[in-house]
Amino acid sequence: MRDYVRRLLAERYDVEVVTNGADALAAARRACPDLVLSDVMMPVLDGFGLLSELRADPATAGVPVLLVSARAGEEARVEGLRAGADDYLTKPFGARELLARVEAHLALARLRRDTEQRARTILESITDAFFALDREWRFTYVNRHAEAALARTRADLVGKNLWAEYAPAVGTAFHVELLRAAAEHVSVSFEDYYPPHGRWYEVRAYPSAAGLSVYFRDISERKRVAAGERFLAEAGAVLASSLDYETTLAAVVRLAVPALADWCSVFLVDAGNGLRQIAAAHPDPALVERAEEMTRRYPPHPEDATGIGGVIRTGEPRLVPDLTDALLAASARDPDHLALLREIGPRSVMIVPLTARDRVLGAITFVYAETGRRYEARDLALAQELGRRAALAVDNARLYHASADALHRLGVLVEASGLLTRSLELPAVQAAVLDLSHRLIAADAYAVWQFDAGAEEWRIASSANLSDTYLSEAGRIPGTDRMSDRPIVEEDAQGAARLEGRRRAYRAEGIESLLAVPLRVHSSVAGTLVFYYKTRRRFDDVTVRVASALADLSGAALGTAELYQRERASRHRAEEADRAKDEFLALLGHELRNPIAPIKYALQILELKGDDPAAAARARAMIDRQATHLTRLVEELLDASRIARGKVRLTVERLDLVALVRTAVEDHRAGVEKAGLSLEVAAPAHPLRMRGDSARLTQVVTNLLANAAKFTPAGGSVTVRLHALAGEAVLTVSDTGIGLAEPDLPAVFHPFYQVNADPARTKGGLGLGLAVVRGLIELHGGRVHATSPGLQKGSAFTVYLPLDDTTSVPAPGPARARAAGGGRRLVIVEDSVDSAESLAEVLGLKGFTVSIATTGPDGVALCQRERPDGVVCDIGLPGMTGFDVARALRADPRTAGAVLVAVSGYAQEEDRRKAAQAGFDALLAKPADIEHLVGLLARPRG
Secondary structure, X not given: OHHHHHHHHHOOOOOOOOOOHHHHHXXXXXXXXXXXXXXXXXXXXXXHHHHHHHHHOOOOOOOOEEEEEOOOOHHHHHHHHHOOOOEEEEOOOOHHHHHHHHHHHHHHHHHHHHHHHHHHHHHHHOOXXXXXXXXXXXXXXXXXXXXXXXXXXXXXXXXXXXHXXXXXXXXXXXXXXXXXXXXXXXXXXXXXXXXXXXEXXXXXXXXXOOXXXXXXXXXXXXXXXXXXXXXXXXXXXXXXXXXXXXXXXHHHHHHHHHHOOOEEEEEEEOOXXXXXXXXXXXXXXXXXXXXXXXXXXXXXXXXOOOHHHHHHHHOOOEEEOOOOHHHHHHHOOOHHHHHHHHHHOOOEEEEEEEEEOOEEEEEEEEEEOOOOOXXXXXXHHHHHHHHHHHHHHHHHHHHHHHHHHHHXXXXXXXXXXXXXXXXXXXXXXXXXXHHHHHHHOOOOEEEEEEEEOOOOEEEEEEEEOOOHHHHHHHOEEEOOOXXXXXXXXXXXXXXXXXXXXXXXXXXXXXXXXXXXXXXXEOOEEEEEXXXXXXXXXXXXXXXXXXXXXXXXXXXXXXXXXXXXXXXXXXXXXXXXXHHHHHHHHHHHHHHHHHHHHHHHHHHHHHHXXXXXXXXXXXXXXXXXXXXXXXXXXXXXXXXXXXXXXXXOOOOOEEEEHHHHHHHXXXXXXXXXXXXXXXXXXXXXXXXXXXXXXXXXXXXXXXXXXXXXXXXXXXXXXXXXXXXXXXXXXXXEEEEOOOOOOHHHOOHHHOOOOOOOOOOOOOOOOOOOHHHHHHHHHHHOOOEEEEEOOOOOOOEEEEEEEEOOOOOOOOOOOOHHHHOOOOOOEEEEEOOOHHHHHHHHHHHHHOOOEEEEEOOHHHHHHHHHHHOOOEEEEEOOOOOOOHHHHHHHHHHOOOOOOOEEEEEEOOOOHHHHHHHHHHOOOEEEEOOOOHHXXXXXXXXXXX
8 A cells, every 4th residue: 555655646746655653753854745644553653643743843733634544434534634634535545536635735735835925924014913823822923023022033932832931921911811712712902011021012812713813012112101191190280289399299209109110209409508308209118217217327418429419410310220239339338328228229210300490409219129120211201301390390389488488578678667767776776687687587697797987897786696706706807898889699608719818717606608788878888787507508589689678778777876876975975065164164263263362362461461571471472372373274274275276386306305304303303292202213324316395395294293293192102214115205104192993094184084073172273284295295296195003003194205216225335345245236125124224224335236125015026127136035024925025036037046035033944944945045044144145145146
C-alpha cells in the first residue's frame, strides 16, 4: 500500500515516505510539507497523535492532513475531522479518488495561504493591535502593533497560552470578558487597566470557528488627559470654593493623592522670606508625620541651590523621572536626613513653582514612591497647570485680604488725623504716632527720629520695643548726616551698603529688615518714622504707601506740637523775664538805697557836727565809700548793657598776661586780706603773650577776685593760678567758700542771677559781675566755666584765652647750661602746675625747649602738634592715664620715636613692668633725679 501510494503521487509531486508517526513528525518539523498523508494505524505514533502534534506546532498547524484508515463509516470520518484532519479516506480507495482529494486540498491550502497572507497584510496595516487565539487560548497570530503593546515578539507568543503568559490578567475584565465571548459566542467591548504595563487598553473581541480575534488599543494617553481634565476641574472647584487659600491648598494636595502622586506637599514663601509648609498628603498618616518631622528638622530655604528652594529661587520646574539612591544621598544634609529620605522612599519627583504676576509664591512637590510609577514630561505639564491655577487662587485670596486690609488701614488713617490732633503735648503726639504705627503695620520695633537743634544731632525721640543699649549706643546720628527724603526699603538691613555705618548696631539688636519713611514738616524733612524687623521681610507697595501716608500725618502733627511747645516755652521765658525784671527792679532799688542811706546820714552828721574834725572825716570817708559803691553798680549795669547790645569796643594791644594778673591781684590783695582771707598766686616766671584789652582783662581778674572774696567766709583762702596749655592761657580763681550746687554752675554767668535769693541776704550786688566776665572773655575769643565739688566746698572759675605765642618758655640760659639738652624739644604732661612749671624751668636751664600740658588728652594733642624729642609724663592724669598717653604716642608715627619717661609716686617692680608694656623707656620715682632724667632725655631719638 505504501509503495502504491508513493508511485501514484510521485509522478506529480515530490514525495517523502516514512514508516512511522515519529519519523513523520520529525520530517514535517524539519521541512514543512505542503500536505501530510498518514495512515491512522502506525507504530510509535499513530495518525491521531501525529495530527495533534502537527496542529500544536505553529509552524505546521496550517498544513493539510489527510488520514487513511481501513475503518469505514461516517462515525470514523467524523472522529477524524474532529481530531483536526482535513480529510479522511477509507481503504481501499482508487487512484483517481486519491489524486483528486490531494489536488483539492493542495489547492485549498494555496488559497488559504493566499487569503491568510492578504489578511496578514491587512492586519499589519491597521492601527490597532491584533492577535488571534485558538480554542485552547493559544496565540495563533500577533500583528506588529500587538508585539509593541504586549512587549513580546510574535515568535515568542504564537502557540503560547494567553493566560499562562499574562497571568496577572486572570480575574480582571480581560479574563472575564474574553471567557464570556468564547463561551457565549458573542462579541465583547470593554476598557481596563493592566497594572504590570501601567497602561489602559480598549478591547474588542470577536468569536470565530477557530477561536477569538482580539483587537485592542492603548488609550492611556486619552485616559490620562481625561483624568487630568477631571482632576484640574475638581482642583479648580476646590480652589474657588474659599478665600482661605491654606485650607483649599490642603484639599488640593489630598486630591492629588493618589490621582497624581503617592506623596504631595505644598510650601509657600512667608513674609520673612522663609518657606512654610502648608500641607502634605499620603495614604499612610504615620508616614505623613515622619515627613513633617523631616521638614521640621531639615527645612528647605529659598536660597537652596536645588530642590524646593532651587525651584522657588529660579521659578523653573524640576522633573526627576528616576530618583536614584545616589541622588538621594547627594541631596541629604547628613546621615539622619538620608535615613528619613529612604524611609519615605521617593522614586520619581516633580516640583513646580506657584507663580503669579511674575512672582514665585511657593512650590508644589509630587512624588511617586511605593507604586513604582514614573513621571514623564506630560505629567509635568499637568502639574504646571495645577501650579498655575493654585498660584492664581493664592494670589487672588491675598489680593482680597490685602484689599480688606487696605480698607482697614484707610479707616485707621482717617481716624489717625483725629488721634494725632487730640493733644498738642509732644509726648502725647509721639505716643499716638507709635500706637498708630503698630495698628497699621506689624513690626518688631518702631522709632520716631527727630532733629535735636540744641545738640545739633538726629536722635530717637520716641520708640517701642528697642533695647536701652540700642537707644543709648545707636539712638543718635550727627546733625551733618542728611535724612533721606524718600522711603528706605531694606529687606537685608545688615547687608545694605547705604546702612553700613549702622550694621554693627543692627546685628547686636537682631534687626534684619527695616522700612523708614520721612517725616515732613512744611515740605521739609524733619525726621523719620522707622519700622524694624528681626526676620527678613518683603515690603509690598501698599505697605510703603500706608507708612508714607502715616508719616505725612505724623510729621504735620509733630510739627504742630513742637510749634506749640516752642510758643509755650517762649511765653514761659517772657513770663520769667518779666518776673526777673520785677525782681531786678526790686533788687536795684534795694542796692541803690543801701549806699544812699549812709550818704544821707553822713550829710546830716556834717551838718550837725561839721566843726568836729574827726566826725567830719568819718562822714566824708563814708560818703566816698558809698559813692564808689554806687559808681561800681552803675558801671556794672552799663557794661552788662553794652555787652548785651554789642557796643563794647576793645582797645587791643600785645600784652603780658602774667604781669597783668600779678598787678591786678596785688592791687586787690589788701581788700581780700582785710576780709580775713589768704591770697596765693601761682604764675609762670616767663611772659605769656597775647593780644587783648588790658583794662577789660584787669576788670575780669578784679570781678573774679571780688566774687571769690564775697562768697568766702573769713579764714578761707583764694588762689589765682595762671599757666599755658596747648596754645591757651589758663587762668583759674578758686576759693574755699560756700560753693555751688550743680544747677547753679551754668547759670551763674547769666545777668542778674543770684545764687542766694533770700531777701535776708547780706552779700549785696546785682548779679552782674560774672555775666560781665563771660561777655568780656568771649569778646577776646576765649571761654569761661565754673566748677564746684558742692555746697560749702568752694568753687573755681577758669578762663581760657588764646595766646599769641604757644611756645611761651623761659629765655635760654648760658651756653653751658644748654649743653645737655642741646635745644631738644620736650613736653611735660603733669596735672600739678607747680611741679610742671618748676621741672620745666630746670630742664630749660639744661638746654631743653619745654612745653607743658596738664591733662592726658591735652598732652597727646600737644605732642602730635609739636612732635617732641622727649616726653616726661605723670601716670595719674585727668582724662586718660599716663599709660594711655604712652600707648597713643607709640601708635602715632609722628610721635612713636620720642623718648618717653614716666614719673610717678609709685615705682615698684609691677609699676615698672606696666610702664614698659605701655611703651615708656623708663619710670622714675618722684622727685626724679634731674641728672638721671636729663641723661634719659638726651638719648638720640629713635
